[in-house]
Amino acid sequence: MSTSTPALVVDQPGGPFVARTVERRALRDDDVAIAISHAGICHSDIHQVREEWGRAIFPMVPGHEIAGVVTEIGAAVTDVRVGDRVGVGCMVNSCGECAMCKDGFEQHCERGAVMTYNGRDYDGVVTLGGYSRSVVVGERFVCPIPEGISSAEAAPLLCAGITTYSPLRRWGVGPGSRVGVLGLGGLGHMGVKFAAAMGAEVTVFSRTSAKAADALALGASRHVATSDPDALRPLRNHFDVLLNTVSADLDMNAHLRTVRPRGVMVNVGLPGGDYGVRPSMLVGNSRVLAGSNIGGIAETREMLEFAAAHGLGASVEVIDADDVADAYDRVVAGDVRYRYVIDVSTIEA
Ligand code: NAP
Ligand code: ZN
DSSP: OOEEEEEEEEOSTTOOEEEEEEEEOOOOTTEEEEEEEEEEOOHHHHHHHTTBTBOOOSSBOOOOOEEEEEEEEOTTOOSOOTTOEEEEOSEEEOOSOSHHHHTTOGGGOTTOOEESSSSBOTTSOBOOOSSBSEEEEEGGGOEEOOTTSOHHHHGGGGTHHHHHHHHHHHTTOOTTOEEEEEOOSHHHHHHHHHHHHTTOEEEEEESSSTTHHHHHHHTOSEEEETTSTTTTGGGTTOEEEEEEOOSSOOOHHHHHTTEEEEEEEEEOOOOSSOOOOOHHHHHTTTOEEEEOOSOOHHHHHHHHHHHHHTTOOOOEEEEOGGGHHHHHHHHHTTOOSSEEEEEGGGOOO
16 A cells, blocks of 8 residues: 655746655565655756756656655565665665666666656656655665765765765766866865865855855865956966866856866756867866756665765755745755755644
């Protein structure tokens, strides 16, 4: 039998949020039922609620940074036990058989990974995300939260954490690497923490100097306010890896100039527009322009272990269900230090 659970539901593009019950499927043999305690607010939630990426599926329950406790497991579940603290990120299903899935890149599944919300599972059922009191997810997509990271600080790792950890790893960041992080928001602040923990020298690019002290406290050694038109000049050809987390269009050519010959600018920010890159910016110095989409499940588990080993989680502001609409506006305004996380026990339907 399916179960009803209170959730924050959006019925049309742009909102509002309405607290009411939604249905979660009856437990299958390989399913895990989770009582959600915390759900992070990712800028991707805002893009989708506001249809900034094109048509979305409504009613929608956003939320793909989920932390909670296992309440029930299916008969075939082997690696998760009732009472475990676990997280769920951006995906809840994939074919499990294609080359990408087998290599641990479920996000690039050839059949199409099923997103945690605003998606359709292979049985046709629309997925509903983590702004909710409970969820049922296949065991393959459930990640243990190590001791030492609180659930509130762990929830954002399931998207903001893995989305920044994965490209830093892929592009070989380690001791002595010069890493630039563009935009100090939810993703950006995790990029700084991870790059610093990997031993890199980290520079933060933010629009103003308002977050300068925070950038240094998070592990950066330099903060640059991009509002100063001359600020980028001393950093020409400087970075091994430039991680762009900005949620809006920006002057890519100006930033590419700061990447050293053969270095990489890797983009994770997803504004709706085009990049507008001049080919000479890439060709002249053999620079790489790359993108990165979240990370696979094995790497997500590795990232959680890495975070625990380095004593780091997200820097969060925990809010109630009533504050979510306001939090969206504040995220868009850049007014978040550095992730809003919903205490989902405050969702009452
Ligand atoms: P966020 O918390 O809003 O952070 C984005 C940051 O970008 C802001 O804090 C701000 O930094 C900067 N910014 C915002 N507007 C800007 C503008 N007009 N010009 C220059 N900088 C601006 O958002 P987030 O949750 O980190 O997500 C960032 C982006 O990544 C979103 O587009 C999201 O959809 C995308 N995303 C991608 C993936 C993936 O798998 N690739 C996963 C998750 C999210 P300052 O205040 O420091 O300037
Ligand atoms: Zn996200």
